[in-house]
Amino acid sequence: MTTTGQPRTILGPDSVSVISQLDRFRDALHAIYVDLENEIAALAPRCDLSGRCCRFLEYDHTLFLSAPEAALLVNDAGPAARPLDDGATCPWQDHQGLCQARHARPIGCRVYFCDPAYQGHAPLLTEKYLGRLKVLVAALDLPWLYAPLHNHLRDLAPILSIPDATTSTK
Numbered sequence: 305m306t307t308t309g310q311p312r313t314i315l316g317p318d319s320v321s322v323i324s325q326l327d328r329f330r331d332a333l334h335a336i337y338v339d340l341e342n343e344i345a346a347l348a349p350r351c352d353l354s355g356r357c358c359r360f361l362e363y364d365h366t367l368f369l370s371a372p373e374a375a376l377l378v379n380d381a382g383p384a385a386r387p388l389d390d391g392a393t394c395p396w397q398d399h400q401g402l403c404q405a406r407h408a409r410p411i412g413c414r415v416y417f418c419d420p421a422y423q424g425h426a427p428l429l430t431e432k433y434l435g436r437l438k439v440l441v442a443a444l445d446l447p448w449l450y451a452p453l454h455n456h457l458r459d460l461a462p463i464l465s466i467p468d469a470t471t472s473t474k
């Protein structure tokens with residue numbers, strides 16, 4: 305049971321405060337994303353537009369991301385396409401299965417493709433670009449807080465008014 309008006313935090317106050325520091329790292333984080341996208345483009349993995357990368361429960365996987373990635377996603381992605389649930393789906397996957405947060409999505413989303421010929425690349429790219437991100441986080445003394453998406457959203461969504469399907473009383 306939750307208390308109305310008292311959203312619980314999961315990762316702690318650093319998770320929320322990092323949003324106020326977005327201007328310190330937004331450009332550098334986008335530069336990491338651009339380099340990753342360029343490297344993936346060179347590999348040319350096939351995307352079937354299945355949407356399975358965003359349906360975590362159905363396809364038995366968990367999207368992990370750091371606090372700076374979560375802050376950029378929640379602040380810059382625009383309105384969520386669906387209410388926040390208990391972790392089954394991503395709020396930015398629209399009802400056609402498409403991502404409505406592409407420019408702000410984290411590394412874990414960018415490296416995910418269903419193409420069997422690509423599978424060996426995902427862990428290597430993840431390690432490489434999380435490594436770059438860790439260097440940035442350390443340089444700017446930001447919180448890392450690498451955790452599942454919904455842990456971040458439990459902290460950040462109330463601030464940014466993502467409707468919460470799990471606490472609806474209507």
Ligand code: SF4
Nearest residue numbers: 358394396397403413
């Ligand atoms: S941010 Fe976009 S790509 Fe990532 S899980 Fe959500 S809908 Fe899918």
